[in-house]
Amino acid sequence: MIRRAVRKIRRTFDEAVLATGLGARSDRRNVARWAEGRGGDAAGPHVVITAPGGGNIGDQALFEAFVESTSGPVVAVTSSADSVEVPAALAERVVVLVLPELVYGRGTARRPELERFARTVAGAASLSVIGADIMDGRYSLRASVNRSNVAAAVAALGIDTRIVGFSWNGSARVAARRALVSASTNGVVPMLRDPVSARRAAADGVRNIRETADIVFAADTVDTSSTSFVAGVTKPIALVNVSGLISRTFSQDDEFALIIGHLRTTGHHVILLPHVSRPKGDDLLACQSVYERVGAEDVTFVRELLTPAQIRGLTSIASITITGRMHLAIMTLWNAKPAITLATQGKVEGLMALIGAPELCVVPRAGFGADVVAAIDATIRADSPARRSIADALPRVKELARRNLEGLRTGHAVVEEVR
Incomplete structure (x- = not known):
């Protein structure tokens, strides 16, 4: 009983802190410093923060559809080594960067990974966050907030930044809503994957919404x-x-x-x-x-x-x-x-x-x-x-899905992992 009460108090406190926006300001300041002022570069790689994956065909399908629909090198930022599998046909274009704390972490454990991410994304052609159903805080509030905050920090560098093909719950968590609203007013393009989600997000104050469809509709491989x-x-x-x-x-x-x-x-x-x-x-x-x-x-x-x-x-x-x-x-x-x-x-x-x-x-x-x-x-x-x-x-749905990836058929640089 006491442990349950302590967990509830801690969770309530964490949610209140996440809702303040302090994390967003810290991420923006640190990413700008570690990126050393470097903005977007059309010849750079496309960086993508993947969905959790690891035993989920849908998350794997999202990753593959993204890579198939872009050109040039891709850096896939994942939370674990088994989050995604890179098909042999795509292997020459993809580097996987495992940063478990970037999305799920906080405090000092997250700091070195945020720095590594900032140095990776500096000079990138774009940053895409796979939004799916993980932006509204209903699965993991901290992860939803961190995704929006990181996207906003990268957009501030002048890099094409988008949250691709995602749903929005009719009862999004407060901190997740505030983080996405802030990101959408600071250069991040929120790409809602259905009209119901778009209406919900607009009602919650999200700006600059672009209506699309799930990017898996843009896939083209069949086995x-x-x-x-x-x-x-x-x-x-x-x-x-x-x-x-x-x-x-x-x-x-x-x-x-x-x-x-x-x-x-x-x-x-x-x-x-x-x-x-x-x-x-x-x-x-x-x-x-x-x-x-x-x-x-x-x-x-x-x-x-x-x-x-x-x-x-x-x-x-x-x-x-x-x-x-x-x-x-x-x-x-x-x-x-x-x-x-x-x-x-x-x-x-x-x-x-x-x-x-x-x-x-x-x-x-x-x-x-x-x-x-x-x-x-x-x-x-x-x-x-x-x-x-x-x-x-x-x-029309397949056309809408391709809108998520418009402008991403660029990039010619050789991808090197930043350590």
Whole structure:
């Protein structure tokens, strides 16, 4: 009881300090000093602060889409050595710089990493922060604030600085909101990835908003080797993902037993497909639990995390996807296929508004299986309204995704890691 009270007091104090803006002023002063007055250089590298990654296909897809859509050298700033994997085809262009304290740290532990970052970004062509769903403080408040503060400090050097393709929660944390508002009024371009997020951010005072789409819509690689999982299957394919994050809240086994049973009766073969494997939300365990419940009849369980290109290979042959992970939905929509998606963190609503198919958004609550079954029935026909909306919207959505990377097909310098 006492420990819990102490943690609560400490957390409240930390949030109050983060909301003051003192960190932003300190970062700006220190980055300017360590960068030694050097501003942007069109021949320099593109620096990108990646999403957390490490067992998350969506975060890997964001990183790969960024590199694929730029030219010249890239410095990927990550929080751990396993945050991203650099595909062989991109390896000559990418240097990975591991700075765990830059985003997640504070105080003296963070200071040497901020200095190393400042010396790396000095003379860069650009800085991009992968915003995804990690800017509004709902996952990690300090990390959200630090991302905005670092971006603002780099923009003050005159370097093209943007936060690419991100959602904004309808109840963003106060410190995260203030940090983003400050960054947006000091040269950072906030690129919101859906109209709902853009309206929310504008209502919170964020300035200079540019509406885009998730940068994974700009990806262009497909690896069809993954289709070997269902070699010889002649039935229509349905991809089903069971989110380990949602399973932390309540068991989904009954709901997915109903969903998979319905897919079987409609003549589908189901691929159970994990998308994230982390200790605090492991889809492999959630999928395993459902697999044990429903059995192997017309079900293939993929027991590994695939690459983003392999996921797009699978979605190219799928008829429909049911998922609790948004980037699996995006990589399904990328192939003009419907993705019925369980909505968490207020981000899925905006995605479905962008493609004009709100009926694909389902709230993950007790009994949601019946809602998904109804959505399957409304979507299963080739001429369903949802499929027509996706086909009509997709060219524009891919164009919006490319807006995140406009001006980044430059850069010719050789990348050297700053120590």
